[in-house]
Amino acid sequence: MTDEKQIYNFWENTGLFKANIKSSKKTFSLLIPPPNLTGELHIGHAMQHSVLDAIARFRRLQGFDVLLLPGVDHAGIAFENTFDKELKKQNLSKEKLGREKWLEAAWQFKENIYNSVSQSWRFMGLSADWSQEVFSLDEKRKTAVFHQFKKYYDDGLIYKGPYIVQWCPKCNTAIEDLEMEYEEKKEKLYYVRYQVKGQGSKVKGQNFIEIATTRPETIFADTAVAFYRNHPKFKKFVGQKVINPLTKNAIPVIEDKRVEKDFGTGALKITPAHDILDYQIGKDHKLEILHAVNKEGRLTDITGEFCGQKIDEAKEKVVEKLRTLGALSKEEDYIHSVAVCERCKTTIEPLISEEWFVRVEKLAKGAIDVIKKDKIKFLPSNYAKILTDWLNNIHDWCISRSLWWGHRIPVWYPSTREVHPERGRRARSGSSDMKVSLDPPGPDWKQDEQVLDTWFSSGLWPLSTLGWPDKTKEFDRYFPWDFEISAPEIKYLWIARMVMISNYFTGKKPFKTMFFHGTLRDLEGRKFSKSLGNGIEPQYLIDKWGTDATRMALYTYSIPGRDGRVSKETLDERGKNFRNFATKLRNIARFVLELKPPGASHSRPDRESDSHFRGNDKEAVEKVIMPKDDQWIMGKLAKTTKTVTKHLENLELHLASEEIYEFIWHKFADDYIEASKSRRPEAQSTLENILKQTLILLHPFMPFLTEELYQKFEDKQKSILLEKWPSATNA
């Protein structure tokens, strides 16, 4: 049994990865962060899986009933984009298929990806309980998500309405602030004059207000001009009106402290429909809301001749028009960061849309309490503060997405009502003509068109994976989770949500320990990404150096919160190093177990050799029976065992793996084995004893090799997984 696949199948088929609900052992539960249903395993996943698996295997050997629960996330936007691209290749589209057929095809497509994701996990040796595998869109999760929605709804935490949201015109849905990123872009800053009404003919004194803008195409929807209170330059215009240079509408001049005094010209055009700040100012000043840009990123009919044009092409033409009107005083080059969609890098258009929201204040407050009182152990520890700070400044959560792939919003309307195609339904939460239900309330009801934000279901993951809201035995036994791991970039999107949601529904923390691993970057410190093409496939390393060596290489970078700079070369270096280590260990085993000298005593059962150091007068027994070399190596092993155990318990995998590596190569092989050659027959039982113990200590990190070598012992359990972790005191 040398092939990794073969070993993995042996473990899985023997049921060694399964948690045992009936066991009387203490439990240890680990929740695998569900990878997105989009593609291959990347190096970050490989790191997470290596860490999770080492801890799971360590606890299993220690005698815990371990649950390592696998699952996959449907990943709304990400999957939908991937699938739509696939459809395009087949000359199909959403429009051609319609929702029902599209979903049917999507579920088929899902199967293929799903299998590849699942397969990748097995390559890393992940000892997950596959009998409990979940998918975030399966039936049980559907029920759980519905319960979540219903409870929020009943508790008055859910509301719906037209609000300004971050809109991605390409994904064609609202997204959250957290799903945006910023890109430096070189644009133009245009200085535009708004004539003061009724003073147009005066030559003396300033009769216009000049504003600076990067978005002249939205001037059509300007409904005010504002400046900071008591601004010396503009104070005199308060209460007057200015003329919108494009629409010729008279719009008010207002004061608001949210306008920065020294930014631009000091005056700001207010476009409530297309800017978050403007929206808030407009709301407080009861300004009219006009739309100049629609959800496709095209200009609307209020822009007259520009109607239907895309923003970029319209912008220049609008500028030209302003120029001919004499309203453009100057333009400057301007570099600033622009919000883009993190998925498709399209510029975000803030606009007003009918969406669903969750009031999160109460949830956040509970989460802060849990972090403070219930003491979730964060690694690194400063993440408790980072998360608390965010929770203290939290905004309401927009949970609706205009997609088809996801949990459909469980709200139904009588189908007699016409629906505005752009705006959606106008029903308000609490109105009598809508019902919250998983299934249709009757024959003439139509379901809300939108789906829930993927993180709405992900946030429920610690509960829904254990069968919640049913009162399951699994939930009672394995919740809260002992261990969770995550990349730092989803600490708000996912981790904070899990804490809020778990606390809201159970009053408990979702996990006892939260481990944030660092990010692996290239040698210049950049993140790995598809667009940069700097990614390193874990599969490349696995093929070249083996799974065990790849895992060992990753443990050296698994320190919480520490980023690592790597390249193909540096990872190859480490891969090679640990592949060499694997060879070394293989040779040790060959020497100890296969190349016994003719006079060597037969391998003695462990219990017998153990008794050498378990006598009542331990020291005396050792002195009489154990030669000095044996005493020395046994002492070193005891120390190593203690240290490795301590590091594993502290989740310092980089130290634990280094410690056992050091012992095996430089103590056991270089010193003890070399010295044992002159007294081989006498040393044989110690050689075997040490080898077996080290295999167990190394197993969490290099599972395949240690199982393979363990099988060479005459006296053994069925699998090394059934062995006991050596105790530090009598090793």
Add this chain to the structure above:
RNA sequence: GGACCCGUAGCUCAGUUGGUUAGAGCGUUACAUUGACAUUGUAGAGGUCAGAGGUUCGAGUCCUCUCGGGUCCACCA
């Protein structure tokens, strides 16, 4: 603007509560090796631990500042 992290050998990084000559891998130098293992062994070179100041009997480790690199959040008219 707010918060946080990092700066240790040529490169990538360790260094647990402050405590003897600061470590690893790769690279590098010399030598050895028909031996369990050349995917090896032995020995070595290589560091004013970014800089300055402070606390201490003692600082890579704690405090302050400076310089350099990075991350997250907010904002970007």
